[in-house]
Amino acid sequence: MKGVGFYVGQIAFPVLFFKTIVSAKLGDVDPGTILACTLGKAAVMAATWALVYVAYRPSRSRGQRFATASVFAFFATASNDFAVGLPIVQALYNEEADMDIYIAGNALVTPVVFVPLSTILCAIGQGMQDGEGLPDGGAASGSSSRRKALNLLREIVVNPIMIITVLGLAYKGFLGFTLVDQGNSFALPNPLGGIVDLITSPFGMCALFMTGINLRKVRISLWLVLLVMMKVVFCAYFTYALAGALVPESVGPAVHRLHSFAFLYGMIPSSTAPLVFSDRFDPGSSAEISTAIVIGMVVSGPMILGAALFLDSGETLTAQVITRMQLTTAVVGLVSGGIFMPLVAVTRKIWDAACPRRMLILAYGTTLVAYEGLMLAMNPTVSPAFCLASDSDLANPILWPLTAWVQCASSLLILMLQVVEVVQKAGWTRDPPRRRHACGLAMLCCLVALLPGLATVPATLSEMCSSVARTEYHSLGLNIAWNGFLLVSSVLLGIVYSAVARQRRQQRTAHKEQTTRSPSTSADEAGRSPSASGPRAGASETFAEGAQADKTPSPSAAGVLHDEESLQTTSTAGASATSSVRLRGVAQGL
Numbered sequence: 001m002k003g004v005g006f007y008v009g010q011i012a013f014p015v016l017f018f019k020t021i022v023s024a025k026l027g028d029v030d031p032g033t034i035l036a037c038t039l040g041k042a043a044v045m046a047a048t049w050a051l052v053y054v055a056y057r058p059s060r061s062r063g064q065r066f067a068t069a070s071v072f073a074f075f076a077t078a079s080n081d082f083a084v085g086l087p088i089v090q091a092l093y094n095e096e097a098d099m100d101i102y103i104a105g106n107a108l109v110t111p112v113v114f115v116p117l118s119t120i121l122c123a124i125g126q127g128m129q130d131g132e133g134l135p136d137g138g139a140a141s142g143s144s145s146r147r148k149a150l151n152l153l154r155e156i157v158v159n160p161i162m163i164i165t166v167l168g169l170a171y172k173g174f175l176g177f178t179l180v181d182q183g184n185s186f187a188l189p190n191p192l193g194g195i196v197d198l199i200t201s202p203f204g205m206c207a208l209f210m211t212g213i214n215l216r217k218v219r220i221s222l223w224l225v226l227l228v229m230m231k232v233v234f235c236a237y238f239t240y241a242l243a244g245a246l247v248p249e250s251v252g253p254a255v256h257r258l259h260s261f262a263f264l265y266g267m268i269p270s271s272t273a274p275l276v277f278s279d280r281f282d283p284g285s286s287a288e289i290s291t292a293i294v295i296g297m298v299v300s301g302p303m304i305l306g307a308a309l310f311l312d313s314g315e316t317l318t319a320q321v322i323t324r325m326q327l328t329t330a331v332v333g334l335v336s337g338g339i340f341m342p343l344v345a346v347t348r349k350i351w352d353a354a355c356p357r358r359m360l361i362l363a364y365g366t367t368l369v370a371y372e373g374l375m376l377a378m379n380p381t382v383s384p385a386f387c388l389a390s391d392s393d394l395a396n397p398i399l400w401p402l403t404a405w406v407q408c409a410s411s412l413l414i415l416m417l418q419v420v421e422v423v424q425k426a427g428w429t430r431d432p433p434r435r436r437h438a439c440g441l442a443m444l445c446c447l448v449a450l451l452p453g454l455a456t457v458p459a460t461l462s463e464m465c466s467s468v469a470r471t472e473y474h475s476l477g478l479n480i481a482w483n484g485f486l487l488v489s490s491v492l493l494g495i496v497y498s499a500v501a502r503q504r505r506q507q508r509t510a511h512k513e514q515t516t517r518s519p520s521t522s523a524d525e526a527g528r529s530p531s532a533s534g535p536r537a538g539a540s541e542t543f544a545e546g547a548q549a550d551k552t553p554s555p556s557a558a559g560v561l562h563d564e565e566s567l568q569t570t571s572t573a574g575a576s577a578t579s580s581v582r583l584r585g586v587a588q589g590l
Contacts, residue, residue, distance in 0.1 A: 021168030024101035040239030067125030236266030333372035405453030
């Protein structure tokens with residue numbers, strides 16, 4: 001894996017960056033778009049830093065909170081530009097314009113602005129932690145500060161991205177006549193272009209592969225979800241709002257494309273570079289950063305797909321678009337259900353019906369299959385009879401509330417899964433799992449869903465039917481109240497789960513400390529107690545020495561144990577060093 005990391009970070013990424021700089025038509029680049037993305041990430045970085053410093057585990061020292069806030073803030077700005085962003089941008093815009101240069105421009109801003117700023121903040125936090133343990137306050141000498149500043153400046157100047165940028169601009173200046181004009185962009189002449197394509201082709205796959213193998217154990221918490229939302233949601237809206245203010249209308253028809261690019265760029269998930277910062281400056285947050293990277297990858301995918309469908313398309317979210325979307329999702333959902341149900345049937349012997357989680361998941365999958373079947377049957381593209389009947393007084397009194405009931409039941413099953421997680425995490429139940437309890441929870445959700453199912457309007461049915469017939473106006477007040485209840489309940493359960501998890505961690509830490517202190521305390525009390533006199537005391541001491549001798553391993557056994565401990569320590573150190581080198585290689589590129 002060390003060789004793959006070296007190839008990705010030191011060979012493929014610089015060559016890909018060089019190709020992007022050389023092939024771009026710099027005269028068509030709008031600096032306002034890059035400025036909007038930069039300011040949007042800076043605003044999210046400042047908000048994340050302030051929020052984490054004030055509210056994330058405030059019982060720690062100021063230095064620890066400062067370092068953690070700096071690492072988390074860097075996570076909110078370290079976009080995975082070339083491994084995730086570049087393929088998406090090429091798939092969306094290559095036929096209209098060359099938008100690769102905007103990815104390269106933002107990737108250049110990261111090592112010039114955000115990496116030095118994050119390094120300075122993390123170094124300040126580390127210095128505060130060192131100073132908190134020194135009697136003189138830990139004031140650093142002037143020479144040490146100057147040396148650190150010079151090292152930081154040297155890292156910026158010799159960064160591969162800086163060097164490749166200079167080389168790319170030099171090639172365009174001195175050898176630009178060799179480039180082949182392809183309309184929206186330039187291409188390198190052969191055989192140089194073929195060699196560059198050969199080197200850069202495996203970059204995306206290898207970079208994502210390295211991202212996966214560098215991840216640690218998963219630890220879900222409300223703070224990690226909030227951190228990911230800051231990166232892929234708030235950053236997207238910040239950059240989109242700033243693009244509307246900074247991109248001038250003089251760019252013509254491209255203004256809408258630049259606005260949509262700014263929104264999509266804000267959704268790009270984080271790379272593994274923050275993981276290197278956490279290992280170096282705040283090792284206690286490495287598990288959280290690793291988990292946040294995974295969550296960011298999962299959350300950003302559907303969001304980018306949804307934004308790509310509408311932001312740069314020529315059509316708005318009309319009834320026809322909603323109908324086609326529902327038709328696609330219904331077909332995909334039924335195909336997935338056709339895979340899920342046979343798997344459950346095959347594994348029924350090992351499927352524990354007494355486990356509440358499994359029964360709720362089974363009920364959730366069943367309701368989703370039923371929902372997608374209903375939506376496919378009522379889709380106007382497949383059968384407009386339902387919508388035409390709804391337009392008259394002969395509306396079907398069964399399918400409409402049945403669809404709403406299935407929607408509400410699936411939402412309640414998800415909410416019940418969260419309740420089960422909170423209860424089991426807190427240890428509030430001592431009874432062994434039973435089948436009737438697990439099945440009862442699923443049935444309870446389905447029964448309770450009858451009330452909102454009869455009172456609310458099914459989602460997207462009115463919109464789909466409006467594409468083929470005139471629909472009546474339906475009040476959505478109850479829908480808003482129901483969705484608000486689900487949102488508030490989910491947030492409260494997340495807060496309770498985080499509080500319970502924190503309490504359990506504190507209890508485990510206190511138990512470990514008590515266990516560690518117990519042997520030394522017993523030894524001190526035995527040393528302070530007066531020794532007994534007489535033959536009985538001598539016999540007791542002789543018996544204790546004999547028992548201790550029996551427990552003491554022989555020299556050969558002690559040597560074996562020592563060798564095994566040394567081997568384990570050496571293996572652990574070697575794996576840690578290899579992982580550190582690999583992470584530095586990937587982060588230097590991404």
